[in-house]
Amino acid sequence: MRCPIEFVSMGILTDKTVVVGVSGSIAAYKGAELVRLLVTSGAKVRVMMTRSAMEFITPLTLQTLSGEPVATEIFSLTQESEIGHIRLADGADAIVIAPATADVIAKAATGIADDLLTTVLLAARCPLAIAPAMNVHMYEHPTVTENLGKLRTRGVTVIEPDAGALACGYEGKGRLTDPAIIVEELARILSKPDLAGERILITAGPTQEPIDPVRFVSNRSTGKMGFAIARAAWRRGAGVRLIAGPSAQPTPHGVERVDTVNAAEMLSTVSRNFPWCSALIMAAAVADFRPKNPAAQKLKKNPRGMTLELAAIPDELPRFASRKGNRILIGFAAETEDLEVNAIDKLRRKRLDLIVGNDVSRSDAGFAVDTNIVTIIGMDGGKETTPKLTKDEVGDVILDRLLAIRSAKQRPTPLRATR
Numbered sequence: 001m002r003c004p005i006e007f008v009s010m011g012i013l014t015d016k017t018v019v020v021g022v023s024g025s026i027a028a029y030k031g032a033e034l035v036r037l038l039v040t041s042g043a044k045v046r047v048m049m050t051r052s053a054m055e056f057i058t059p060l061t062l063q064t065l066s067g068e069p070v071a072t073e074i075f076s077l078t079q080e081s082e083i084g085h086i087r088l089a090d091g092a093d094a095i096v097i098a099p100a101t102a103d104v105i106a107k108a109a110t111g112i113a114d115d116l117l118t119t120v121l122l123a124a125r126c127p128l129a130i131a132p133a134m135n136v137h138m139y140e141h142p143t144v145t146e147n148l149g150k151l152r153t154r155g156v157t158v159i160e161p162d163a164g165a166l167a168c169g170y171e172g173k174g175r176l177t178d179p180a181i182i183v184e185e186l187a188r189i190l191s192k193p194d195l196a197g198e199r200i201l202i203t204a205g206p207t208q209e210p211i212d213p214v215r216f217v218s219n220r221s222t223g224k225m226g227f228a229i230a231r232a233a234w235r236r237g238a239g240v241r242l243i244a245g246p247s248a249q250p251t252p253h254g255v256e257r258v259d260t261v262n263a264a265e266m267l268s269t270v271s272r273n274f275p276w277c278s279a280l281i282m283a284a285a286v287a288d289f290r291p292k293n294p295a296a297q298k299l300k301k302n303p304r305g306m307t308l309e310l311a312a313i314p315d316e317l318p319r320f321a322s323r324k325g326n327r328i329l330i331g332f333a334a335e336t337e338d339l340e341v342n343a344i345d346k347l348r349r350k351r352l353d354l355i356v357g358n359d360v361s362r363s364d365a366g367f368a369v370d371t372n373i374v375t376i377i378g379m380d381g382g383k384e385t386t387p388k389l390t391k392d393e394v395g396d397v398i399l400d401r402l403l404a405i406r407s408a409k410q411r412p413t414p415l416r417a418t419r
């Protein structure tokens with residue numbers, strides 16, 4: 001079962017018009033959440049509903065959430081002049097049917113256009129995504145399987161339903177997927193797949209170095225920056241593996257996540273996955289020190305206090321640099337002073353292609369917040385300081401730089417199946 005991601009990136013669909021088609025499934029109410037999330041992500045949203053959908057949810061709800069009139073009737077003088085089914089089709093950057101009933105899927109597969117929604121589907125030239133929702137027996141019916149197969153062959157994105165307890169009382173596959181996943185799929189459909197072929201390994205979050213079984217030494221990293229890069233890279237067509245330290249961030253849709261706890265575990269996981277990747281982005285705040293002798297049992301209170309001896313954690317990164325091939329290596333430098341000097345030093349010592357300097361002493365950048373201001377310095381000496389951006393936007397800026405470096409290097413090496 002997929003984990004709900006409960007998160008959409010602000011602004012990922014800015015300037016896009018998405019037409020949402022809601023059909024007559026018990027999951028029609030989730031169409032309201034989808035419309036809300038699409039508006040949050042910056043899209044202009046137009047809604048069309050089948051007559052059956054209006055048995056489950058009112059057009060007023062969707063009109064209020066989208067801020068636009070809802071199209072329900074093909075033979076309505078008012079709707080045809082105010083919305084117009086062809087204008088609806090022509091104005092869409094993408095159409096998503098969510099929830100899509102077995103009936104609408106069959107009509108879309110065979111070209112039946114007997115109401116407004118199905119007529120718009122035939123008239124549209126933009127990408128189409130379909131998120132089925134139905135009883136498990138309906139979903140497994142050979143006709144539905146065949147119809148979805150036909151649609152996939154034509155390039156339609158089928159956003160698979162989840163398995164679990166269904167509203168009809170059955171257990172199985174057929175539950176409309178999380179609306180946040182539908183938004184991410186739409187963002188991917190509407191993004192240029194300029195990272196297709198790249199396999200990007202990303203580290204994110206803090207590490208925890210044990211003092212005893214219940215206490216640890218850690219840092220203030222939350223993983224937000226690395227997770228944002230992972231989301232952006234998947235959207236742009238890359239294969240993404242995310243090696244995360246302890247982080248409460250939800251797993252980005254489409255991304256393979258491996259959880260780790262301490263620096264040794266994170267570095268060995270990166271090492272194991274390194275042969276797979278074509279680029280490594282190290283956004284994690286890996287500890288530099290660890291308690292030298294972690295206690296096997298919980299340490300007791302001591303009125304005289306205690307001294308904690310720390311051992312340095314060896315820097316493994318030069319090892320990756322020596323196995324680099326035509327991989328791109330990008331590091332982060334979290335600093336509280338002399339940002340540029342320290343970042344350039346790290347760039348050279350670790351033989352990185354690019355370093356992203358982060359002033360973590362600011363309240364609007366660095367750890368825990370949703371925005372960041374970074375100074376990006378390349379091997380070629382090129383330097384760029386971004387304005388204050390969301391971490392998703394910073395993720396895209398870093399990936400743009402990765403692409404520029406790639407165009408100066410060879411294409412990624414062919415995939416080797418190593419985990």
Ligand SMILES: Cc1cc2nc3c(=O)[nH]c(=O)nc-3n(C[C@H](O)[C@H](O)[C@H](O)COP(=O)(O)O)c2cc1C
Nearest residue numbers: 023024025026050052053101102103104133134135
């Ligand atoms: C309570 C109820 C729940 C329904 N839920 C679904 C559903 O989840 N998926 C589905 O394909 N059909 C479902 N149906 C059947 C459709 O509403 C029916 O096939 C209808 O003709 C679909 O019309 P439309 O595709 O034009 O919206 C449900 C019917 C009822 C009465």
